[in-house]
Amino acid sequence: MTVLLKVCGxxxxxxxxxxxxxxxxxxxxxxxxxxxxxxxxxxxxTALARACRAEPGTxxxxxxxxxxxxxxxxxxxxxxxxxxxxxxxxxxxxxxPPGMVAAIKRAWPExxxxxxxxxxxxxxxxxxxxxxxxxxxxxxxxxxxxxxxGRVGSTGLSLDPDVVIDLAEATTRPFLLAGGISAxxxxxxxxxxxxxxxxxxxxxxxxxxVTGAFCADSVSGLRRHWRAVRSGRGDPASVxxxx
Numbered sequence: 001m002t003v004l005l006k007v008c009g010x011x012x013x014x015x016x017x018x019x020x021x022x023x024x025x026x027x028x029x030x031x032x033x034x035x036x037x038x039x040x041x042x043x044x045x046t047a048l049a050r051a052c053r054a055e056p057g058t059x060x061x062x063x064x065x066x067x068x069x070x071x072x073x074x075x076x077x078x079x080x081x082x083x084x085x086x087x088x089x090x091x092x093x094x095x096x097p098p099g100m101v102a103a104i105k106r107a108w109p110e111x112x113x114x115x116x117x118x119x120x121x122x123x124x125x126x127x128x129x130x131x132x133x134x135x136x137x138x139x140x141x142x143x144x145x146x147x148x149x150g151r152v153g154s155t156g157l158s159l160d161p162d163v164v165i166d167l168a169e170a171t172t173r174p175f176l177l178a179g180g181i182s183a184x185x186x187x188x189x190x191x192x193x194x195x196x197x198x199x200x201x202x203x204x205x206x207x208x209x210v211t212g213a214f215c216a217d218s219v220s221g222l223r224r225h226w227r228a229v230r231s232g233r234g235d236p237a238s239v240x241x242x243x
Contacts (some may be wrong), residue, residue, distance in 0.1 A: 004200030005223050006176065007207045007214070008069060009038035013051045015214050019207070020055040020064050022219035024163055025200070026089060026234055027052050027064045031081050032072035033093075042081055049085030065236045067114070069093050075103035082179075084176065086228075088112060091142065095125070098132040105137030112236075114140045114176070122163045130171055140239060141171055142202060145179035158185065164192045171197075174239050178202035182216075183225040193226070199239045201226050 007019050008028030019027050029052075030038045031045040040048065045068070052066040067089035072078050073096050082090055090104065091114040101113050116136045117123045125146075126133065131140075143164055145157040158180030168175055174197045177189065181201045192198055203222060210216040 002200075003198070003227050004176070004236060004239060005219075006067065006202040007219060007222075008204040010048060010214075011038050011040065011044075013048065016048055016051045016064075017055065018214050018216055019219060020052070022216040022225035023061065024064050024207075024219060026067045028067050028069045028091065028202070028204075029085075029087070030069050031187060032070040032077065034071070042084065045081060045207060049087045053086065058215040065089055067091055072096075073100060075100050075107070078122060079107055081102060082108070082111065089114065092116060093142075093144075098129055098136040098138075101133060101136035101138050105108075108154055112139045112140050112239075113137060116142045116144050116178075116237060117167065118146045118169065119163065120146045122160065122166075124167055127167075127170065134171065134173060138173060138178060140174050140199060142176040142178055143167055146203075161189050161192050165195065166187070168192075168195055168197060173197065174199035176200050176202050181222075181226075182206040183221040186225040 004025040006026035007024040010016050010019060010027050010029060016027060029040060029045050029048050030036050031040050033039045044163060049066040052064050055063040066087045067090045068082050068087045070078060071094040078090060089112045093116045104111060105112055115133050143159060145159050148175055176199050177192060181203045206222060207214055207219050
């Protein structure tokens with residue numbers, strides 16, 4: 001399996017162009033995340049999704065895939081947004097139930113559904129539902145650390161590698177890792193990166209400079225360190241197909 005670099009939080013065409021040129025495989029576009037710093041209106045989300053697909057790409061580095069990142073709990077709303085932008089990667093970044101995954105997969109089997117698993121310390125809030133999420137059609141899990149007061153998303157907190165391995169062994173799907181990921185943390189996650197179902201990393205802060213703007217050097221560094229895990233071009237389609 002190839003190793004993917006997902007960068008979250010693009011809000012402009014310039015962001016999309018920079019991330020594409022620097023080597024992001026997936027670009028996370030926020031929609032339906034109230035008060036989120038990168039939340040996009042439906043029109044803006046659709047425009048940036050199309051901008052991702054319009055990037056020229058090359059045989060070595062195809063254009064990045066846009067990914068809908070959402071807290072929405074209505075499958076009709078999620079599907080409406082995704083189809084409007086022709087976005088086939090859907091990240092349910094909240095406590096949406098397995099039934100929502102099933103509804104999305106029934107309506108759009110070709111979609112790749114990424115379900116976030118929220119971990120506090122060594123406790124995964126969704127652990128008892130893992131089999132249900134898999135039966136519902138989840139294609140990829142994303143492991144992320146919760147913050148103070150149960151905050152989810154962009155917490156900057158990292159997960160213990162042993163906790164990640166334990167959770168990975170409780171599932172049968174490919175998984176992405178988020179939470180305090182940087183080029184410098186690559187060595188800490190040696191065991192995780194070697195796992196046969198490790199699919200890649202999801203970053204936000206580590207892809208930015210001190211001003212909060214996306215930085216091409218930072219993204220390239222993340223790609224270089226994390227994609228060195230395995231040889232071969234990262235292909236989002238191959239990860240979805242592996243589920």
